[in-house]
Amino acid sequence: MEFDLASQPEFVQQAVGYAQQAWDISKTWLLSPAAWSQFGLLLAAFLLAWFVNRQVQPVLSRLLTPAEDQTGILATIRRFIGGFLPLLLPLLAFVFTAIGEQIVRSIFESGAVIAFGKRVFLFLAVRAFARDMVRDPFLKLIARFFFVPVAGLYALGLLDLVIEKLRTTIVPLGNMSFDLLWMVQFIIIGGLIFWMGRWSNDQSSGYINAQDEMRPAQRQLAVKAAEIAIFGIAFLVLMNIMEINLASLAVLGGAVGVGLGFGLQKIAANFISGVILLLEGQATVGDYVELDDGQSGTIVKTTARAMFLETYDGKWIVVPNEDFITTRVTNYSDQGSSNRYEAPFSVSYDTDINEVPALVEAAVAKHPGVLDEPFPPDCELRGFGESGVDFAVEFWVNGIDDGPNKYTSDVLFLIWNALKAEGIEIPYPQRVVELKGMDKVPGT
Template identity: 70%
Template sequence: MEQADSLMDQARAAFDQGLILAQEWLLSPAAWSQFALLVGAYLVARLANRIIAPRLTRLLTPEPDNSSIIAKARRFVLIFMPLLLPLLAYGFTAIGEVVTRSLFGSGAVIAFGKRVFLFLAARALAKHIIRDPFLKLLARYVLVPVAALYALGFLDQVIAALEGTVVSLGNISFSALAIIRGLIAGSLLFWLGQWSNTQSVAYIERQPMRPAIRQLIVKVAEFAIFGIAFLLLMNIMGISLSSLAIIGGAVGVGLGFGLQKIASNFISGVILLVEGQATVGDYIELDGGEAGTIIKMTARATILETFDGRWIVVPNEDFITTRVVNYSDSGSANRLEVAFSVSYDTDINTVPAIIEAAVATHPEVLDDPEGPDCELRGFGESGIDFGVEFWVNGIDDGKNKYASDVLFLIWNALKNNDIEIPYPHRVVELKGTLPA
């Protein structure tokens, strides 16, 4: 309550001081001459802007299809063209201030005009130049109000009042200014960290390297960027880094007692990324029978997606301590087999060549490392059993119907060569005489 009364008293004192200053300006010839110089500087700035802006725009505008670094830099500079008028006015006003102070020994009015032009520049920056939604919000509700307070000459008083306002959180006390500064700096730092992380991920994704190593580098870059942002924020807030060592010790004790699994999964995830045993896009089968495609690898777990769209969250430790079958291995070829039978009346010596030629016509069947191979498997109860092996890139899942396609090819090939696919044969023996 006392702090609120103090702020009100300071506001009244500032208002009274501003009223007295306005009366002095209205009654002073020097103030009127400064005001005339201020208006003249603004008019000269508008004239200069009308001459310079079109020529500068033509000079900086690159060809539409030019995507070089210089062209991008020129387009970036063009974004700031709305700042030309207020900055020209500020520059001419600064020249007028030097002249006024040399002639009259004072320049309060023209100095006020300079601050107003800076406010207009901040407003143009927030309204016409900044496009990012977060930065635009920050400029509109932080930069523009601060520039307005600076233009009116109240910024120092507001800073002093916020510095004197103390907020206590238990045994820790912060000034209101430190809290506001920490919020603004934290928002900017973590926005910059997010932007830097996006740019670094885009750059790393373009580099030729193993997918597992690429993902590991992405994670390391992300931790490094946000770690640096956090340390900078602690420094801006005035929090000693030695206190972080105490927190780190407490976290270490927590890892030793209650977070062993989390630490184990994190280290297992790093090992997986380094060794490349499994990566995003691989189709794997776990020791417990669960199978699916890896769609995401996090610090704690790996997420599999099954054929029917379900997600299975598998702790990274399971990939290290249990048996895992990787059918994809980042897109390597896999061998599949399809079984079929023919009648005992068939000349089986002709079957392998017919089937191999038919299966080889499938566009996804590979010749390397080996073409289709038809083999005799045995003599069954109803027919002669064969199997055909073939190599494909991928696995037989909902997206790839390799087995179904090959069975169609086998059926058509056998029919075209008048080879019979046998029906089941059963012999029924009746003992005794048939009933009348």
């Protein structure tokens, strides 16, 4: 049964044609003395590169590896250069092969085999770069699935063919159309540009957050402004590189505007509310707030849409930014401001109550968290109860009385110990029960 190639699909015919070309080239190389000499030269170049690499790499590694405790600019440069050592072997083989190629071409006027060997060594260098040098997960993904395949196609001599195929494959999209090569370039270039944007944003955020002279709200606003500016510039750079006319996005911008006016109005309101909160500094990360519905927690994260509160039991509450503008919110901390608390207690009616305020104030003032400013501890008489005389001591602390800081509990312990040390009785409820008509009971 004969195989009719003409009746097969076009891609099968092309694949068979490429295979036939490869077979013809292989036969030429296997039967050509010039090809055998080039194979020998490739082997010699690789062995020489391996020998030189084995002798030189340990020396370079010692020179380029500073002590772990060294953090200066020179040590940083040495570590950076030392990171390229995995490329030494394939690059040496590439250089030695390039030198041998000039010799072979001068003798045989042919160097196809050795040129192929050069491309293979370059592919090995790219593969070593992607495998051993790239540490960032996103960059490693691009290196593994873009740069390494491109280097492989270049080594096989198929890169120009694949590029032309991608360029001629048009993808229609409504009134627009683009080729696959443009799409691949857009994905790769866009990914790299926005990775640079993310890295720049991380650096700027770290620098801004390290400015202790700025208020927390100002730091948050500066971080958000820098983030918007960086990614806005990244978007414009990408549009310019890909030669996309921004005027063509006018329709999309109009659609987004309509969406903001209807379905996205809540998102827009929350975004604007978040900007207002950052500008006014009403609430920021670290503040302990209580919402109008009674829920409370510490602000641990702010976004363009909402704030995240963490309660004492570890739960997170997502509160839209608009709620901080349109409802009543109590801010207890405002990033470390002083707060006043009071601890109520009672003493027996047998006590000389004139001695109690000074005794309690002195005891409470010993607590390391209790402040003298804006006011020292103040013990006040609050009333005469059923079982004893009611007092309350007011005290100021720098923070809030939450799970980690048990200010009120500690103060009550101090009051108890101080009163017990002076023999002052803390009353408990007592009741006198009078039974009437007991004389009418028989047998009494």
